[in-house]
Amino acid sequence: MRRAHIQDQPATYERLVYKNTSLYHYMRISLQLENESTRLSAAQLKQLICSGLRDLYGESNVLQTSDFPFYLLSNQTFPLFRSLFLFVSFSGLVKLWSALTLLGSYQNELCSFRVTQVSPFLLTLSGNSRELELD
Helix, strand or coil, X not given: CCCCCHHHCCCCCCCCCCCCCCCEEEEEEEEEECCCCCCECHHHHHXXXXXXXXXXXXXXXXXXXXXXXXXXXXXXXXXXXXXXXXXXXXXXXXXXXXXXXXXXXXXXXXXXXXXXXXXXXXXXXXXXXHHCCCC
């Protein structure tokens, strides 16, 4: 019997690239306002985000297209909960993130959004290892 030698066979390499298959992502964000006693409703927050998108990308129906929906998942009044959750299509994630980053004021009051976590799974946003306190 003749044994096959490894040297007789040419080496083959296969490159695998995995693309994200999730159509939607969740974002955990926080909003810091100059006046900490300012309270915003969910409608006011959504309007603030939409105005940031319009300021950055213009009036070109960026909010009307079906491939760029986003939803505010928290219906509580800000700042009762410092974290807010957004549900956004993957195709609009970068646009939304950049608009949030560049927002700087709300009704002549300084503000800033901070994106703390992004994931295709809502469950992963329930905890943050950076905020974990061990006893």
